[in-house]
Amino acid sequence: MLNRKVVLGLLVGLLLGGTVATLAYSAAGGGENNSFDAAHSDLTVAGAAAFPDFSLYAVGQSFEGSALTGITRRVEARTPPDRVRANFVGYRYGDCVVVSGEACPAPLEIQVWPACERNLSSYSLTPAGDPLPSERLTVRGVPAAFFEGGNRLEVYTGSVSIVMFGQGKPQLLRAANALSAANASASVRADGQLPAPAAGALEGKLAC
Protein backbone atom coordinates (compact mmCIF):
# COMPACT_ATOMS: atom_id res chain seq x y z
CA MET A 1 0.00 0.00 0.00
CA LEU A 2 1.32 3.40 -0.95
CA ASN A 3 2.37 5.68 1.80
CA ARG A 4 -0.27 8.42 2.23
CA LYS A 5 2.43 11.08 2.58
CA VAL A 6 3.92 10.09 -0.76
CA VAL A 7 0.53 10.28 -2.47
CA LEU A 8 -0.22 13.62 -0.82
CA GLY A 9 3.19 14.93 -1.87
CA LEU A 10 2.60 13.89 -5.46
CA LEU A 11 -0.78 15.63 -5.52
CA VAL A 12 0.68 18.83 -4.08
CA GLY A 13 3.54 18.65 -6.57
CA LEU A 14 1.16 18.28 -9.50
CA LEU A 15 -0.96 21.16 -8.23
CA LEU A 16 2.07 23.44 -7.79
CA GLY A 17 3.52 22.41 -11.14
CA GLY A 18 0.24 23.15 -12.84
CA THR A 19 0.03 26.52 -11.12
CA VAL A 20 3.54 27.50 -12.28
CA ALA A 21 2.79 26.35 -15.82
CA THR A 22 -0.46 28.30 -15.78
CA LEU A 23 1.37 31.42 -14.63
CA ALA A 24 3.91 31.05 -17.44
CA TYR A 25 1.07 30.41 -19.88
CA SER A 26 -0.63 33.59 -18.74
CA ALA A 27 2.63 35.52 -19.05
CA ALA A 28 2.96 34.24 -22.60
CA GLY A 29 -0.38 35.75 -23.42
CA GLY A 30 -2.83 32.94 -22.78
CA GLY A 31 -4.31 30.85 -25.57
CA GLU A 32 -3.80 30.98 -29.29
CA ASN A 33 -4.86 33.97 -31.34
CA ASN A 34 -6.93 33.71 -34.52
CA SER A 35 -3.82 33.64 -36.70
CA PHE A 36 -2.36 30.61 -34.94
CA ASP A 37 -1.94 27.76 -37.44
CA ALA A 38 -2.60 24.78 -35.21
CA ALA A 39 -2.54 22.39 -38.17
CA HIS A 40 1.12 23.22 -38.79
CA SER A 41 2.24 23.51 -35.18
CA ASP A 42 3.63 20.89 -32.86
CA LEU A 43 2.75 22.71 -29.64
CA THR A 44 -0.02 25.00 -28.49
CA VAL A 45 0.80 28.03 -26.35
CA ALA A 46 -0.44 26.07 -23.34
CA GLY A 47 1.65 23.07 -24.35
CA ALA A 48 4.75 25.24 -24.68
CA ALA A 49 4.04 26.84 -21.29
CA ALA A 50 4.07 23.36 -19.75
CA PHE A 51 7.16 22.29 -21.72
CA PRO A 52 9.46 20.57 -19.23
CA ASP A 53 12.76 19.95 -21.03
CA PHE A 54 14.42 23.40 -20.99
CA SER A 55 13.61 27.08 -20.51
CA LEU A 56 11.64 28.83 -23.27
CA TYR A 57 11.55 32.48 -24.26
CA ALA A 58 9.32 34.22 -26.81
CA VAL A 59 7.80 37.65 -27.46
CA GLY A 60 4.20 36.86 -26.49
CA GLN A 61 1.18 36.72 -28.79
CA SER A 62 2.49 39.17 -31.37
CA PHE A 63 5.47 41.29 -32.31
CA GLU A 64 5.18 44.59 -34.15
CA GLY A 65 1.94 43.55 -35.84
CA SER A 66 2.99 39.99 -36.61
CA ALA A 67 0.90 37.47 -34.68
CA LEU A 68 2.25 34.25 -33.24
CA THR A 69 1.38 31.88 -36.07
CA GLY A 70 2.92 28.61 -34.96
CA ILE A 71 5.13 26.73 -32.51
CA THR A 72 7.47 24.04 -33.76
CA ARG A 73 9.08 21.23 -31.79
CA ARG A 74 12.04 19.47 -33.35
CA VAL A 75 13.90 16.58 -31.75
CA GLU A 76 15.43 14.68 -34.58
CA ALA A 77 17.71 11.70 -34.97
CA ARG A 78 21.47 12.25 -34.89
CA THR A 79 22.90 10.56 -37.97
CA PRO A 80 26.67 9.86 -38.21
CA PRO A 81 28.90 11.75 -38.88
CA ASP A 82 26.77 14.53 -37.41
CA ARG A 83 27.70 15.80 -33.99
CA VAL A 84 24.57 17.87 -33.82
CA ARG A 85 20.85 17.32 -34.32
CA ALA A 86 17.79 19.50 -34.41
CA ASN A 87 16.55 19.98 -30.84
CA PHE A 88 14.57 23.16 -30.34
CA VAL A 89 11.23 24.81 -29.79
CA GLY A 90 10.53 27.44 -32.44
CA TYR A 91 8.05 30.34 -32.32
CA ARG A 92 6.97 31.82 -35.65
CA TYR A 93 5.66 35.38 -35.89
CA GLY A 94 3.88 36.44 -39.05
CA ASP A 95 3.50 34.45 -42.24
CA CYS A 96 4.70 34.39 -45.83
CA VAL A 97 3.31 33.35 -49.18
CA VAL A 98 4.81 30.44 -51.11
CA VAL A 99 5.04 31.40 -54.78
CA SER A 100 5.47 28.77 -57.49
CA GLY A 101 6.57 26.23 -54.91
CA GLU A 102 9.46 28.39 -53.67
CA ALA A 103 9.62 28.23 -49.86
CA CYS A 104 9.79 31.32 -47.66
CA PRO A 105 10.58 32.25 -44.03
CA ALA A 106 8.43 33.88 -41.36
CA PRO A 107 9.24 37.55 -40.66
CA LEU A 108 10.49 36.50 -37.21
CA GLU A 109 11.36 33.06 -35.91
CA ILE A 110 12.65 32.42 -32.40
CA GLN A 111 14.24 29.02 -31.80
CA VAL A 112 15.27 27.99 -28.28
CA TRP A 113 17.91 25.27 -28.07
CA PRO A 114 19.55 23.64 -25.05
CA ALA A 115 22.95 25.32 -24.65
CA CYS A 116 24.57 21.93 -24.29
CA GLU A 117 23.63 21.22 -27.91
CA ARG A 118 24.04 24.69 -29.44
CA ASN A 119 26.14 27.56 -28.15
CA LEU A 120 28.67 30.19 -29.17
CA SER A 121 31.42 27.60 -29.55
CA SER A 122 29.41 25.39 -31.92
CA TYR A 123 30.29 27.08 -35.17
CA SER A 124 32.98 27.12 -37.79
CA LEU A 125 32.95 28.11 -41.43
CA THR A 126 35.32 25.46 -42.77
CA PRO A 127 36.72 22.13 -41.59
CA ALA A 128 40.02 23.99 -40.98
CA GLY A 129 38.31 25.88 -38.18
CA ASP A 130 37.91 29.26 -39.83
CA PRO A 131 35.37 31.14 -37.71
CA LEU A 132 31.82 31.66 -38.88
CA PRO A 133 31.56 35.45 -39.33
CA SER A 134 29.86 37.00 -36.31
CA GLU A 135 29.60 40.19 -34.31
CA ARG A 136 29.62 39.93 -30.52
CA LEU A 137 27.49 42.17 -28.34
CA THR A 138 25.68 42.23 -25.02
CA VAL A 139 21.88 42.11 -24.92
CA ARG A 140 19.95 42.52 -21.69
CA GLY A 141 23.07 41.82 -19.69
CA VAL A 142 24.05 38.58 -21.38
CA PRO A 143 26.38 37.64 -24.25
CA ALA A 144 24.89 37.68 -27.72
CA ALA A 145 26.11 37.51 -31.31
CA PHE A 146 24.88 38.49 -34.74
CA PHE A 147 25.40 36.04 -37.59
CA GLU A 148 24.29 35.89 -41.22
CA GLY A 149 24.99 39.56 -41.86
CA GLY A 150 22.72 40.64 -39.03
CA ASN A 151 19.73 38.47 -39.94
CA ARG A 152 20.37 36.08 -37.05
CA LEU A 153 20.81 37.08 -33.43
CA GLU A 154 21.73 34.57 -30.76
CA VAL A 155 21.24 35.39 -27.08
CA TYR A 156 22.88 33.14 -24.51
CA THR A 157 21.06 32.91 -21.16
CA GLY A 158 20.93 30.28 -18.44
CA SER A 159 21.10 26.85 -20.01
CA VAL A 160 19.63 27.82 -23.38
CA SER A 161 20.60 29.57 -26.60
CA ILE A 162 17.88 31.79 -28.06
CA VAL A 163 18.36 31.85 -31.83
CA MET A 164 16.37 34.56 -33.60
CA PHE A 165 15.98 34.81 -37.37
CA GLY A 166 14.59 38.05 -38.75
CA GLN A 167 14.98 41.00 -41.01
CA GLY A 168 18.10 42.78 -39.84
CA LYS A 169 19.76 44.07 -36.71
CA PRO A 170 17.25 46.74 -35.64
CA GLN A 171 14.28 44.36 -35.76
CA LEU A 172 16.15 41.57 -34.00
CA LEU A 173 17.38 43.87 -31.24
CA ARG A 174 13.83 45.08 -30.65
CA ALA A 175 12.67 41.45 -30.51
CA ALA A 176 15.46 40.58 -28.07
CA ASN A 177 14.35 43.43 -25.84
CA ALA A 178 10.80 42.04 -25.95
CA LEU A 179 11.74 38.49 -24.92
CA SER A 180 9.85 37.14 -21.92
CA ALA A 181 9.67 33.83 -20.11
CA ALA A 182 7.40 31.38 -21.93
CA ASN A 183 7.45 28.41 -19.59
CA ALA A 184 7.88 27.67 -15.91
CA SER A 185 11.64 27.15 -15.90
CA ALA A 186 12.42 30.40 -17.75
CA SER A 187 12.87 33.66 -15.90
CA VAL A 188 13.66 37.33 -16.38
CA ARG A 189 15.19 39.39 -13.57
CA ALA A 190 13.23 42.21 -11.97
CA ASP A 191 15.44 44.75 -13.73
CA GLY A 192 14.66 43.21 -17.11
CA GLN A 193 18.02 41.52 -17.52
CA LEU A 194 18.24 37.87 -18.52
CA PRO A 195 19.92 35.26 -16.33
CA ALA A 196 23.66 34.88 -16.93
CA PRO A 197 24.74 31.88 -19.01
CA ALA A 198 25.30 28.69 -17.02
CA ALA A 199 28.92 27.90 -16.25
CA GLY A 200 30.61 26.41 -19.30
CA ALA A 201 27.61 27.03 -21.59
CA LEU A 202 29.36 29.49 -23.89
CA GLU A 203 32.41 27.26 -24.20
CA GLY A 204 30.42 24.15 -25.05
CA LYS A 205 31.30 22.50 -21.78
CA LEU A 206 27.79 22.24 -20.39
CA ALA A 207 26.64 18.64 -20.08
CA CYS A 208 23.20 17.66 -21.33
Added chain:
Amino acid sequence: MSPKFWTLFLAVPIALVFSNSAAAHFESGLYSHRASDCASRSDPITVVFYGYATGTRTLNHVRFHTGWGGGSGGGQYFASHGICGAGTQHAESGTFTRYHIRMRKTYHDDATWGTTTTGTPHHEDWIDSAISGCFPGNHAVDKGGVDKGGGLQSGFDQGRTRIYNALIGQPGHTFAGSVNWGNTQEFKQCDGDWAGSHGTVYWFRIPNSSH
Protein backbone atom coordinates in the same frame (compact mmCIF):
# COMPACT_ATOMS: atom_id res chain seq x y z
CA MET B 1 40.30 61.47 -72.95
CA SER B 2 44.04 60.87 -72.75
CA PRO B 3 45.63 57.43 -73.28
CA LYS B 4 46.82 57.61 -69.67
CA PHE B 5 43.25 57.95 -68.49
CA TRP B 6 42.13 54.90 -70.45
CA THR B 7 45.10 52.88 -69.21
CA LEU B 8 44.16 53.63 -65.62
CA PHE B 9 40.45 53.21 -66.35
CA LEU B 10 41.02 49.65 -67.55
CA ALA B 11 44.00 48.56 -65.50
CA VAL B 12 42.78 49.44 -62.02
CA PRO B 13 39.58 47.33 -62.07
CA ILE B 14 41.45 44.38 -63.64
CA ALA B 15 44.15 44.59 -61.00
CA LEU B 16 41.53 44.72 -58.27
CA VAL B 17 39.79 41.63 -59.60
CA PHE B 18 43.00 39.63 -59.71
CA SER B 19 44.24 40.81 -56.33
CA ASN B 20 40.88 39.94 -54.78
CA SER B 21 40.97 36.52 -56.40
CA ALA B 22 44.48 35.77 -55.19
CA ALA B 23 43.67 36.83 -51.65
CA ALA B 24 40.14 35.46 -51.53
CA HIS B 25 38.99 33.09 -48.83
CA PHE B 26 36.00 30.84 -48.89
CA GLU B 27 32.90 32.96 -48.45
CA SER B 28 29.29 32.04 -49.03
CA GLY B 29 25.80 32.94 -48.02
CA LEU B 30 24.16 30.35 -45.82
CA TYR B 31 20.98 29.94 -47.89
CA SER B 32 19.75 29.95 -51.46
CA HIS B 33 17.23 32.62 -52.41
CA ARG B 34 14.06 32.98 -54.44
CA ALA B 35 15.08 36.17 -56.23
CA SER B 36 18.18 37.82 -57.65
CA ASP B 37 18.46 40.20 -54.70
CA CYS B 38 19.68 37.31 -52.52
CA ALA B 39 17.42 38.71 -49.79
CA SER B 40 14.65 36.13 -50.09
CA ARG B 41 15.84 32.97 -48.38
CA SER B 42 14.41 29.66 -49.48
CA ASP B 43 16.69 26.68 -48.75
CA PRO B 44 19.66 26.17 -46.39
CA ILE B 45 23.07 25.30 -47.86
CA THR B 46 24.16 21.97 -46.38
CA VAL B 47 27.02 20.80 -48.60
CA VAL B 48 30.22 22.38 -49.92
CA PHE B 49 32.20 20.69 -52.67
CA TYR B 50 35.87 21.69 -52.80
CA GLY B 51 39.10 20.97 -54.68
CA TYR B 52 38.24 21.18 -58.35
CA ALA B 53 34.55 21.79 -57.79
CA THR B 54 33.51 23.79 -60.81
CA GLY B 55 29.79 23.65 -61.31
CA THR B 56 29.96 21.33 -64.29
CA ARG B 57 32.42 18.90 -62.70
CA THR B 58 30.50 18.83 -59.44
CA LEU B 59 27.30 18.04 -61.30
CA ASN B 60 29.10 15.25 -63.14
CA HIS B 61 30.22 13.59 -59.89
CA VAL B 62 26.94 14.09 -58.07
CA ARG B 63 25.03 12.54 -60.96
CA PHE B 64 27.47 9.64 -61.32
CA HIS B 65 27.49 8.68 -57.65
CA THR B 66 23.79 9.22 -56.93
CA GLY B 67 22.40 8.01 -60.24
CA TRP B 68 20.32 11.17 -60.47
CA GLY B 69 19.48 13.10 -63.62
CA GLY B 70 20.02 16.83 -63.97
CA GLY B 71 21.69 19.56 -65.94
CA SER B 72 22.38 23.25 -66.04
CA GLY B 73 20.26 25.94 -64.45
CA GLY B 74 17.72 24.90 -61.91
CA GLY B 75 16.52 28.10 -60.31
CA GLN B 76 17.17 30.00 -57.10
CA TYR B 77 20.10 32.30 -56.34
CA PHE B 78 23.29 31.96 -54.31
CA ALA B 79 25.48 34.67 -52.77
CA SER B 80 29.26 34.66 -52.40
CA HIS B 81 31.89 37.39 -52.20
CA GLY B 82 29.19 40.01 -52.52
CA ILE B 83 27.87 38.57 -55.77
CA CYS B 84 24.34 37.19 -56.13
CA GLY B 85 24.02 34.74 -59.00
CA ALA B 86 21.56 32.16 -60.27
CA GLY B 87 22.01 28.51 -59.46
CA THR B 88 23.89 26.97 -62.37
CA GLN B 89 23.43 23.23 -61.85
CA HIS B 90 20.73 20.92 -60.56
CA ALA B 91 20.25 17.20 -60.12
CA GLU B 92 17.29 15.13 -59.00
CA SER B 93 16.27 11.54 -58.52
CA GLY B 94 12.97 11.87 -60.36
CA THR B 95 10.10 14.14 -61.27
CA PHE B 96 7.67 13.73 -58.40
CA THR B 97 8.64 12.70 -54.84
CA ARG B 98 12.41 12.80 -55.01
CA TYR B 99 15.83 14.00 -53.89
CA HIS B 100 16.87 17.29 -55.45
CA ILE B 101 19.91 19.57 -55.28
CA ARG B 102 20.64 23.06 -56.64
CA MET B 103 24.24 24.25 -56.87
CA ARG B 104 26.40 27.22 -57.74
CA LYS B 105 30.16 27.75 -57.74
CA THR B 106 31.36 30.42 -55.33
CA TYR B 107 32.73 33.53 -56.97
CA HIS B 108 36.39 33.18 -55.92
CA ASP B 109 38.69 30.23 -55.24
CA ASP B 110 40.26 29.67 -51.84
CA ALA B 111 43.97 29.03 -51.21
CA THR B 112 43.22 25.95 -49.09
CA TRP B 113 39.95 24.67 -50.50
CA GLY B 114 40.44 25.48 -54.16
CA THR B 115 37.35 25.87 -56.30
CA THR B 116 34.20 25.48 -54.24
CA THR B 117 30.56 24.89 -55.10
CA THR B 118 27.71 25.07 -52.59
CA GLY B 119 24.51 23.05 -52.71
CA THR B 120 21.10 22.65 -51.10
CA PRO B 121 20.23 18.92 -51.31
CA HIS B 122 16.85 17.92 -49.94
CA HIS B 123 14.11 15.32 -50.11
CA GLU B 124 10.76 16.64 -51.23
CA ASP B 125 7.32 15.16 -51.68
CA TRP B 126 5.13 15.78 -54.67
CA ILE B 127 1.94 17.42 -53.49
CA ASP B 128 -0.97 17.38 -55.89
CA SER B 129 -3.52 20.07 -56.51
CA ALA B 130 -5.71 18.96 -53.60
CA ILE B 131 -3.70 21.37 -51.43
CA SER B 132 -4.32 24.83 -52.80
CA GLY B 133 -0.84 26.20 -52.03
CA CYS B 134 0.68 23.54 -54.27
CA PHE B 135 -1.78 23.93 -57.18
CA PRO B 136 -1.54 22.52 -59.83
CA GLY B 137 1.03 20.23 -58.19
CA ASN B 138 4.38 21.08 -56.67
CA HIS B 139 7.15 19.95 -54.34
CA ALA B 140 7.29 20.37 -50.56
CA VAL B 141 10.41 19.56 -48.55
CA ASP B 142 9.69 17.12 -45.72
CA LYS B 143 9.18 18.82 -42.39
CA GLY B 144 11.05 17.65 -39.34
CA GLY B 145 9.46 16.63 -36.08
CA VAL B 146 9.95 14.58 -32.97
CA ASP B 147 11.87 11.39 -33.65
CA LYS B 148 10.37 8.36 -31.96
CA GLY B 149 13.21 6.03 -32.79
CA GLY B 150 12.60 5.79 -36.50
CA GLY B 151 15.41 8.16 -37.48
CA LEU B 152 13.11 11.07 -38.37
CA GLN B 153 14.87 14.00 -40.04
CA SER B 154 13.77 16.95 -42.13
CA GLY B 155 14.05 16.77 -45.91
CA PHE B 156 17.12 19.03 -45.81
CA ASP B 157 18.86 16.72 -43.35
CA GLN B 158 17.87 13.70 -45.46
CA GLY B 159 19.34 15.35 -48.56
CA ARG B 160 22.68 16.00 -46.89
CA THR B 161 22.79 12.40 -45.67
CA ARG B 162 21.99 11.14 -49.18
CA ILE B 163 24.98 13.04 -50.61
CA TYR B 164 27.16 11.70 -47.79
CA ASN B 165 26.15 8.11 -48.46
CA ALA B 166 26.77 8.54 -52.19
CA LEU B 167 30.27 10.04 -51.88
CA ILE B 168 31.80 8.67 -48.70
CA GLY B 169 34.61 6.24 -49.44
CA GLN B 170 34.58 6.95 -53.16
CA PRO B 171 38.07 7.51 -54.63
CA GLY B 172 38.93 11.19 -54.91
CA HIS B 173 36.00 12.31 -52.77
CA THR B 174 37.75 13.01 -49.49
CA PHE B 175 35.33 13.95 -46.74
CA ALA B 176 36.97 16.93 -45.06
CA GLY B 177 34.43 16.95 -42.25
CA SER B 178 31.21 18.49 -41.10
CA VAL B 179 30.95 22.00 -39.73
CA ASN B 180 28.08 23.76 -38.02
CA TRP B 181 26.84 26.95 -39.69
CA GLY B 182 23.71 27.08 -37.55
CA ASN B 183 21.58 27.96 -40.59
CA THR B 184 18.50 26.39 -39.04
CA GLN B 185 15.85 28.90 -40.09
CA GLU B 186 12.67 27.08 -41.13
CA PHE B 187 10.86 27.66 -44.41
CA LYS B 188 7.19 27.38 -45.28
CA GLN B 189 6.48 24.81 -47.97
CA CYS B 190 3.58 24.84 -50.41
CA ASP B 191 1.65 22.37 -48.23
CA GLY B 192 1.94 24.69 -45.22
CA ASP B 193 4.55 22.58 -43.42
CA TRP B 194 7.81 24.16 -42.22
CA ALA B 195 11.19 22.59 -42.93
CA GLY B 196 14.77 23.46 -42.01
CA SER B 197 18.27 22.07 -41.64
CA HIS B 198 19.89 21.18 -38.32
CA GLY B 199 22.73 23.48 -39.31
CA THR B 200 25.50 21.10 -40.35
CA VAL B 201 27.43 21.47 -43.62
CA TYR B 202 29.39 18.59 -45.16
CA TRP B 203 32.56 19.22 -47.14
CA PHE B 204 33.39 16.77 -49.96
CA ARG B 205 36.29 16.96 -52.43
CA ILE B 206 35.71 16.90 -56.17
CA PRO B 207 38.74 15.55 -58.07
CA ASN B 208 40.33 17.06 -61.17
CA SER B 209 38.65 14.61 -63.51
CA SER B 210 35.17 13.68 -64.61
CA HIS B 211 33.31 10.42 -65.17
